Amino acid sequence: MKQAVEAQVLIPHCQLGEAGLRQILTDVIEEVRKSVSQDLDGAEILHSLLNASWLHSLLKVYECLGQYLRDSPAPFLDFASGLTFQLLIDIRSLPGSSEEARELYRLLRKPHMQALLFAHDTVAHRDYGPVLPPMPEELPDDEEATRTVCLVKNKQPLGATIKRNESTGEIFIARVIHGGLADRSGLLHTGDRVLEVNGFPVDGMEPEQVIQVVQARSQGTIIFRVIPMTERPVHNKTMLYVRALVDYSPQQDPYIPCADAGMSFQKGNVLEIVDQTDALWWQARKLPDHAACAGLIPSNNLLKRKQKELWWSQPYQPQACFQTLSTVEEEDMMAIDENCVEADEEAFESEEFRDEDDDFSTNTKGIYLAGFRRSMRLFRRRSHNTSQPTCPTRCPSSCPSSCHSALCSPYEEVVRYQRHTQDTQRLIALLGPPNVGVNELRRRLIETNPDIFQGALPHTTRAPKEYEESGREYVFTSREIFNNMVQNNRFLEHGEYKGNLYGTSYDSVKEVLKGGKICLIDIEPNAIHAVRNHELKAYIIYVKPPPLERLQETRQDSCITTNYYINRPFKSEDFQEMEELSEKIESHFRQFFDHVIVNDKLQDSLDQLMSAVRKAQNQPQWVPARWIRPTTTEP
Numbered sequence: 165m166k167q168a169v170e171a172q173v174l175i176p177h178c179q180l181g182e183a184g185l186r187q188i189l190t191d192v193i194e195e196v197r198k199s200v201s202q203d204l205d206g207a208e209i210l211h212s213l214l215n216a217s218w219l220h221s222l223l224k225v226y227e228c229l230g231q232y233l234r235d236s237p238a239p240f241l242d243f244a245s246g247l248t249f250q251l252l253i254d255i256r257s258l259p260g261s262s263e264e265a266r267e268l269y270r271l272l273r274k275p276h277m278q279a280l281l282f283a284h285d286t287v288a289h290r291d292y293g294p295v296l297p298p299m300p301e302e303l304p305d306d307e308e309a310t311r312t313v314c315l316v317k318n319k320q321p322l323g324a325t326i327k328r329n330e331s332t333g334e335i336f337i338a339r340v341i342h343g344g345l346a347d348r349s350g351l352l353h354t355g356d357r358v359l360e361v362n363g364f365p366v367d368g369m370e371p372e373q374v375i376q377v378v379q380a381r382s383q384g385t386i387i388f389r390v391i392p393m394t395e396r397p398v399h400n401k402t403m404l405y406v407r408a409l410v411d412y413s414p415q416q417d418p419y420i421p422c423a424d425a426g427m428s429f430q431k432g433n434v435l436e437i438v439d440q441t442d443a444l445w446w447q448a449r450k451l452p453d454h455a456a457c458a459g460l461i462p463s464n465n466l467l468k469r470k471q472k473e474l475w476w477s478q479p480y481q482p483q484a485c486f487q488t489l490s491t492v493e494e495e496d497m498m499a500i501d502e503n504c505v506e507a508d509e510e511a512f513e514s515e516e517f518r519d520e521d522d523d524f525s526t527n528t529k530g531i532y533l534a535g536f537r538r539s540m541r542l543f544r545r546r547s548h549n550t551s552q553p554t555c556p557t558r559c560p561s562s563c564p565s566s567c568h569s570a571l572c573s574p575y576e577e578v579v580r581y582q583r584h585t586q587d588t589q590r591l592i593a594l595l596g597p598p599n600v601g602v603n604e605l606r607r608r609l610i611e612t613n614p615d616i617f618q619g620a621l622p623h624t625t626r627a628p629k630e631y632e633e634s635g636r637e638y639v640f641t642s643r644e645i646f647n648n649m650v651q652n653n654r655f656l657e658h659g660e661y662k663g664n665l666y667g668t669s670y671d672s673v674k675e676v677l678k679g680g681k682i683c684l685i686d687i688e689p690n691a692i693h694a695v696r697n698h699e700l701k702a703y704i705i706y707v708k709p710p711p712l713e714r715l716q717e718t719r720q721d722s723c724i725t726t727n728y729y730i731n732r733p734f735k736s737e738d739f740q741e742m743e744e745l746s747e748k749i750e751s752h753f754r755q756f757f758d759h760v761i762v763n764d765k766l767q768d769s770l771d772q773l774m775s776a777v778r779k780a781q782n783q784p785q786w787v788p789a790r791w792i793r794p795t796t797t798e799p
């Protein structure tokens with residue numbers, strides 16, 4: 165086959181004659197025949213196709229046409245019938261004409277010969293077009309050209325909206341939806357004035373009545389008589405992709421010009437904006453979606469302007485930013501369960517090492533698994549349950565939850581990003597409600613793949629215990645240095661627990677990444693913003709609990725550690741709390757999740773996690789455009 169393809173490339177098109185295409189086909193058939201004898205897949209079908217007589221006839225026609233084009237024959241005479249006429253007169257006037265002359269006379273007078281010569285002259289004069297009546301010298305100024313547009317509707321919507329000029333009652337095409345029937349026809353345009361639909365004059369009608377006339381025919385031909393818009397608006401066709409940071413439902417939006425043409429979307433959906441001609445209403449497609457037809461969505465500015473009104477599926481609640489994350493009151497956390505080991509602060513701290521030795525293998529093949537200490541995790545648990553906003557230093561400007569970021573911009577421009585093999589690995593950040601299993605998954609992944617994964621070493625102002633070493637369990641530091649680091653934004657997450665400060669610094673994450681490993685950390689929702697940046701390019705995986713009955717089944721032998729108890733079995737309130745918090749975290753932050761894992765069976769979750777991490781590192785993903793083009797402003 166290779167031989168044939170190369171031949172096609174080498175022989176210039178103009179030389180394809182008798183030995184051209186058909187020769188190539190013969191070569192191809194010969195190659196395919198060899199493949200048939202080698203029993204290659206599909207070779208037999210290809211062989212019979214290439215041998216088909218219709219294909220050979222088609223190629224002959226093609227070659228003849230090619231030959232005709234190359235020869236480009238020109239008529240010898242423009243007016244052969246005139247010459248014939250002259251010849252007939254001359255023969256008739258000969259005194260004693262010969263037998264040959266008389267035969268020529270008879271031949272030239274035959275009707276088919278006359279018709280042939282007439283056809284010759286028509287072709288020679290290229291006289292094939294219809295004869296149009298001459299244009300009138302002067303057209304009256306008020307005369308408008310109308311166009312009859314005939315569309316064949318096939319149950320799908322027309323893909324155009326109409327509006328009425330309130331003062332004149334005239335009906336116009338308001339917008340043509342990209343990829344819809346009207347758009348694909350290329351015959352109806354924004355601004356065209358509609359005079360008639362299926363023979364009904366529409367001037368003065370309400371738009372709804374016009375639509376009824378259109379809809380009266382769900383299928384078949386619809387005929388519009390329109391006055392085309394003379395100056396068509398330039399379509400602002402862009403290649404803009406955005407991630408929705410809010411939910412939107414056209415059916416709940418009283419301001420949308422045509423709800424049926426609207427497109428609903430949810431936080432986290434990636435949208436392809438196909439038209440921004442209208443400053444208020446854009447046209448977009450939801451990805452990944454193979455629907456050809458776009459839908460109307462509010463523009464960035466419009467959505468910003470309207471976001472305080474009750475037209476989103478979720479009303480705006482700025483104060484709910486973090487408070488909604490608190491479902492469990494401090495008092496509830498204090499409840500004492502007699503069946504469990506109670507530990508006061510001292511006892512708890514003193515149990516910590518032994519406990520961690522039992523619970524977590526912190527040293528696998530000489531590699532210390534950073535970030536698993538209880539105190540660090542308990543400081544996080546506190547962040548989950550506190551009723552105080554947990555990002556006082558950052559809010560409101562960089563609050564990651566939907567409320568504030570949506571206030572800034574309801575859409576985030578995104579681009580497709582594929583990590584180069586020589587680039588550092590993307591940070592993998594796990595997130596989930598307390599006790600869902602984030603640490604279990606993280607620990608197991610690091611333990612089983614210590615050459616690939618590593619956690620980030622946390623900082624603390626707590627005094628080191630005898631057995632602890634700075635740079636192994638924690639970076640032990642002074643309060644002064646810690647506060648200094650806070651002020652210089654050196655922590656992606658930090659907080660206080662039992663009078664001690666804890667935090668995960670950017671530097672400790674970067675250290676792991678620089679070492680060529682994948683840094684695997686767990687974060688609280690309020691740290692999402694801190695890790696979503698150009699340098700770390702965090703891939704955020706949300707770990708979600710399975711339904712309640714599966715939680716009860718899978719966790720019956722598992723234990724948890726709360727602020728007050730070490731290793732107590734799960735109680736039904738824990739599951740309830742986990743579900744409730746999970747819903748709240750999802751409803752506020754799901755727009756930032758790159759992947760969601762339902763932690764049902766542990767091994768399945770580990771497999772899913774591993775494959776999600778591989779995808780994040782090796783396959784193209786949608787990421788904020790500002791990570792790739794740092795100067796990009798939001799749409």
Ligand SMILES: Nc1ncnc2c1ncn2[C@@H]1O[C@H](COP(=O)(O)OP(=O)(O)OP(=O)(O)O)[C@@H](O)[C@H]1O
Pocket residue numbers: 541544545596597598599600601602603604605718719722723724763764765766767769
């Ligand atoms: N899929 C699972 N099946 C059964 N038990 C699980 C599963 N996932 C986690 N567990 C168990 O649930 C308990 C809590 O898990 P883990 O400590 O990882 O929670 P967490 O999300 O890290 O919460 P926190 O950060 O608040 O400690 C542990 O005993 C763990 O072994």
